[in-house]
Amino acid sequence: MSKDIFRKELAMFQPYVPGKPIEEVKREYGLDRIEKLASNENQLGPSPMAVEAIIKAVQEINFYPEATAYELKRELAADLGVKEENLVIGNGGEELLQVIAQTFINEGDEIIVAAPSFGIYNTTVGLMGGIIHSVPFKNNQYDLEGMLEKVSDKTKLIYVCSPNNPTGNIVTRKELDRLLAGLPEDVTIVMDEAYYEFAVSNPEYPDCITLLKKRSNMVILRTFSKVSGIAGVRIGYVITSERIAAEMNKIKLTFDVNRLAQEAARGALRDREYTKKTVTLTKESIDMMEAYFDRKGLNYIKSYANFVFVDVKLHSKTAFEELMKRGVIIRPGYFWGWDNWIRVSTGTLEQTQFFLDKLEEVMNGLS
């Protein structure tokens, strides 16, 4: 008998199935227009100030990036009202989620997540040999009581994604207070705020940086991918206690955040106008979709992010295929076990109308 050459946790993983390249879909269906509203990207293009910063920095890519992201941390800390020691910068939020799992999880440790939520929590923790307690939504929202019931001596992390991907709803300040009141101090709460900027104007949205000052076992995750339109260069950050940040920074790869990404983020941070424009347009796109769903009597979850989760009353595999044939790419809900739901990202008003027109066609069974 030869020994297994791979880490045993790999057996539970499936290979990533990429979507077809856009050019391929165009050729296959004879389309001249395709709108990809599947990955919550910013359809306004990248922040112009981020682009400008990248162009400047490109002449210096012969040098390794600044390992501690010194300048970015200084500016980000000032912007957020925290210390540089409270920050961890990563190659996108995804890398930081991996570092979180590596920092906290020993084999057999437990985590609590909601379902449906962001799949990377499960894969990063699963790889470390952690055990995942998945608590289904109740009445189309987080079942926080149900999550608290899963807490045991072995619980290390509880993940709260707010706004939640793929559903778009938030966990309110009151709800979060109640959750924290019932949570032992030695359970670290991971607040995934990838869509923070889209939700922060809601008075019920919690101010987690203030909460962090009272409860230090908290990790707040944010990203430049969505609101700043720089998903392609990969950069995100964590705000946490100095103690947790120090541990995470110890194990992160030295040059994980490349030079162009660091500069792009600094540019994006200064680009208030672009952020404002993005948030305003996103709200308009959401309003437009929700008004349509209301008219059509379609059930959806009220969204505070840059996408909407809606019940289209037919299997999402069919909806996905029929919409793709007509030039719209969305995310089918069956991935999360929500068979008749789809997640569609916001876009320009023209793109949003295009999606609604195609959805109308599909639901009317026209071709």
Ligand SMILES: *Cc1c(COP(=O)(O)O)cnc(C)c1O
């Ligand atoms: C997009 C996203 C992230 C991080 O994305 P990156 O591009 O890796 O920064 C994290 N959490 C959620 C819920 C997301 O949707």
